[in-house]
Amino acid sequence: MDETWIYQFDPEPKSTSMQWRRPSSPPPKKTKVTQSSGKVMLSCFWDCDGIIMTDYMEKGKTVTGEYYSGSLKRLRSELARRRRGKLQSRVLLLHDNAPAHRARQTVETAERCGFEILPHPPYSPDLAPSDFCLFPNLKKSIKGCRFEDITDAITAVETLFQAQSDTFYSQGLLN
Numbered sequence: 279m280d281e282t283w284i285y286q287f288d289p290e291p292k293s294t295s296m297q298w299r300r301p302s303s304p305p306p307k308k309t310k311v312t313q314s315s316g317k318v319m320l321s322c323f324w325d326c327d328g329i330i331m332t333d334y335m336e337k338g339k340t341v342t343g344e345y346y347s348g349s350l351k352r353l354r355s356e357l358a359r360r361r362r363g364k365l366q367s368r369v370l371l372l373h374d375n376a377p378a379h380r381a382r383q384t385v386e387t388a389e390r391c392g393f394e395i396l397p398h399p400p401y402s403p404d405l406a407p408s409d410f411c412l413f414p415n416l417k418k419s420i421k422g423c424r425f426e427d428i429t430d431a432i433t434a435v436e437t438l439f440q441a442q443s444d445t446f447y448s449q450g451l452l453n
Contacts, residue, residue, distance in 0.1 A: 279323045279373040280408035281341065284334075284431050287424045288417070299419065316428050320435065323353050326448040331356040334432055343381025344442045350384065354391040365392060372396045374406060407433030411449075 299305070319341070321333040331353050335341065350371075358363050371393040373379045388395050419438050425431040 279371065280406060280413070281319055281321045281376075282408075282413045282416075283317050284320050284420070284428075284435055286428050287429050288421055316425075316431075318428050321349060322412065323349075324408075324412065324447060325361075327361070328442070328447050330360060332436070333404065333441070336428075341376070341378045343378050343383040346378040346381070347383050347387035350387045350391055350393065354393075369393045369438065370396050371396065372406075373398055374398055394404075412447075 285435070315337070317337050318335075319335040319339075321335065323331045331349075333349055333352070335345070339345075354365070360432055369392060371388060374396070375398055378384060381413065385395065390441065416435060416438060420431070423431075423434065425434065
């Protein structure tokens, strides 16, 4: 489980449009473009078989223990629906040390749902497969796209997740 921001418009960095030129020629003019203010936070629960559940929180809201506990309850329902038999075996939950993830309400909800929370040592980004596999591919595919509204951006994200190969998610967890 991890979170990331999805922007209505996230411009390509200048480095992607670099070009060869002679030392004597003037540099190309490039206007400064900034991210749009339209954004939504994506919370993504996934495993080696693919996406289990996504949740989108609009700009201006905060991920709290109460909000995250509600997400864990919805995750349990989605696991029962999409991964039959998974709840009978042990469900391991890996999330970072964000305050909402460590809140007492969250820990109690995870226990009631039958999830075992894996310990995540502080300052250990190497243990976050979303940051190395899932989100970079997602951001790369929508970088530079200008969406009409935030629902179009969400549709693009969901389409990308569905288009991944059968082995994409299992390879991401092994790398």
